[in-house]
């Protein structure tokens with residue numbers, strides 16, 4: 001496993017990266033439908049209207065960067081409130097301008113643990129964590145999961161998609177299950193051209209260990225994240241919509 005950058009180092013590197021962004025980057029991320037990593041994450045987002053139909057929802061995107069995923073969700077779903085959370089100042093300046101006409105968008109430019117305290121308990125229907133958790137210090141994961149638990153409505157869901165650079169899928173699965181979430185973690189096992197295969201992790205309580213159980217697959221042309229997770233009451237539905 002790699003050495004984790006500190007929050008300060010990460011902020012500097014993200015500010016540098018976002019200083020070079022332009023409109024094309026934003027629309028590339030929001031609309032790159034069918035192939036690379038952003039397309040993969042967009043594919044996950046596209047299951048949301050199937051779950052919520054026309055229901056008004058509150059959404060929080062953690063580590064939301066340019067806000068392109070909130071933009072896409074806003075096009076596909078009926079958003080009551082959208083929370084953008086990220087500690088990058090450059091990304092904050094960008095999204096404040098980009099969404100200046102959106103009165104239902106709320107922006108928190110601070111560390112995630114602190115930012116979540118601003119959100120009323122049991123008010124969020126959807127929490128997005130795309131490419132985010134691997135940047136959060138591992139020893140903050142448990143407190144983060146507990147905070148998320150408090151903020152979600154009873155029917156709220158978590159969508160996560162990430163790499164496994166700094167932690168194992170088992171670490172994530174244990175952390176979320178221990179924080180009383182129901183759901184699944186899928187970990188990429190192999191790919192044959194555009195057919196991407198994932199194992200689903202299952203906790204075997206008798207043997208007190210996590211096993212790689214079912215194999216599922218999904219079609220996607222290029223890069224995908226190596227870990228995908230769906231948690232909350234609708235996690236089985238989400239799984240059915242994304243995987244074969």
Ligand SMILES: C[S@@+](CC[C@H](N)C(=O)[O-])C[C@H]1O[C@@H](n2cnc3c(N)ncnc32)[C@H](O)[C@@H]1O
Nearest residue numbers: 014063065086087088110111112130131132135
């Ligand atoms: C790799 S980017 C992912 C961006 C976007 N979610 C996507 O899918 O492309 C991770 C983002 O999380 C933010 N971030 C990382 N750790 C954070 C923390 N502890 N609190 C707030 N934001 C954080 C970074 O500033 C960065 O914009």
